[in-house]
Amino acid sequence: MSDRAAVLFANDAFYVAFQSHDIQAMNALWAIGPTVSCVHPGWNHLAGRDVVMESWDGILANHDGPSFEVKGSSASIFEDTAVVICYEVFAEATMVATNVFVREDGEWRIMHHQASASPPPPVSDELEQPETIQ
Amino acid sequence: MSDRAAVLFANDAFYVAFQSHDIQAMNALWAIGPTVSCVHPGWNHLAGRDVVMESWDGILANHDGPSFEVKGSSASIFEDTAVVICYEVFAEATMVATNVFVREDGEWRIMHHQASASPPPPVSDELEQPETIQ
Numbered sequence: 001m002s003d004r005a006a007v008l009f010a011n012d013a014f015y016v017a018f019q020s021h022d023i024q025a026m027n028a029l030w031a032i033g034p035t036v037s038c039v040h041p042g043w044n045h046l047a048g049r050d051v052v053m054e055s056w057d058g059i060l061a062n063h064d065g066p067s068f069e070v071k072g073s074s075a076s077i078f079e080d081t082a083v084v085i086c087y088e089v090f091a092e093a094t095m096v097a098t099n100v101f102v103r104e105d106g107e108w109r110i111m112h113h114q115a116s117a118s119p120p121p122p123v124s125d126e127l128e129q130p131e132t133i134q
Numbered sequence: 135m136s137d138r139a140a141v142l143f144a145n146d147a148f149y150v151a152f153q154s155h156d157i158q159a160m161n162a163l164w165a166i167g168p169t170v171s172c173v174h175p176g177w178n179h180l181a182g183r184d185v186v187m188e189s190w191d192g193i194l195a196n197h198d199g200p201s202f203e204v205k206g207s208s209a210s211i212f213e214d215t216a217v218v219i220c221y222e223v224f225a226e227a228t229m230v231a232t233n234v235f236v237r238e239d240g241e242w243r244i245m246h247h248q249a250s251a252s253p254p255p256p257v258s259d260e261l262e263q264p265e266t267i268q
Contacts, residue, residue, distance in 0.1 A: 037217075039219070039230050039252070042251065042252070042253075045206070045221070047219070074181065076168050076169060078168070078214065079213055083171075083245070085171055085246070096178070096248070098173070098232050098234075098246065098248045100232075100234065111217070112232065114230070114232045116173070116175070116250030117250070117251075118173070118176070118178060118179070119176075121179075122178060
């Protein structure tokens with residue numbers, strides 16, 4: 001698997017954990033080494049593994065949260081660091097996310113996530129995402 | 135100068151170019167090698183140097199835009215990549231930004247910027263920023 005495919009796979013795994021409310025999987029996907037950080041939509045910046053995972057505990061405990069599709073993911077790889085930009089498309093809103101990954105013990109783990117309100121993704125972005133071509 | 139100081143200096147230079155409407159300085163601060171990308175508050179994701187610089191041309195041409203202070207900057211360094219999180223504090227709103235830098239020809243250049251609406255920075259974050267302690 002290429003680095004790009006592996007990073008996009010890790011990004012998909014992040015959203016699978018998110019949407020399946022799997023806090024154990026979410027915990028395993030976040031980096032151990034660096035200070036991880038997270039900006040949920042409309043929240044302050046959270047820094048440090050304990051506070052970031054506490055935020056996910058709260059978010060994933062809400063099983064009534066709306067589902068969404070991930071679209072238009074693109075990855076930039078720099079040795080052992082990678083940046084993924086993607087859209088989180090809800091029924092009535094869209095978020096755009098920056099997800100930064102680092103390679104730890106041969107695995108890509110997320111070290112930073114920022115998501116914020118966005119217009120819907122352009123149609124051209126949707127076409128870049130293989131699973132949307134069906 | 136340590137890598138951390140150099141990255142925070144590059145982050146400061148980005149905001150100096152922003153606030154002084156200096157499109158030439160802004161252009162020189164963005165990376166050449168990777169596909170650069172940018173998410174302005176409430177905009178779609180922009181990818182590619184031409185489209186990103188065109189967006190800055192438009193933003194910096196508006197000399198009536200409100201000024202802001204940069205607060206709470208923190209940097210994570212990974213070899214030749216770095217992630218800076220900081221607050222852009224306007225009189226009536228606050229943005230939180232993720233700025234990703236890459237080292238090119240020995241200089242830290244920005245390759246991705248996302249800014250979005252946020253609550254004001256916590257007081258503890260302000261204390262991390264030396265210029266706010268006066």
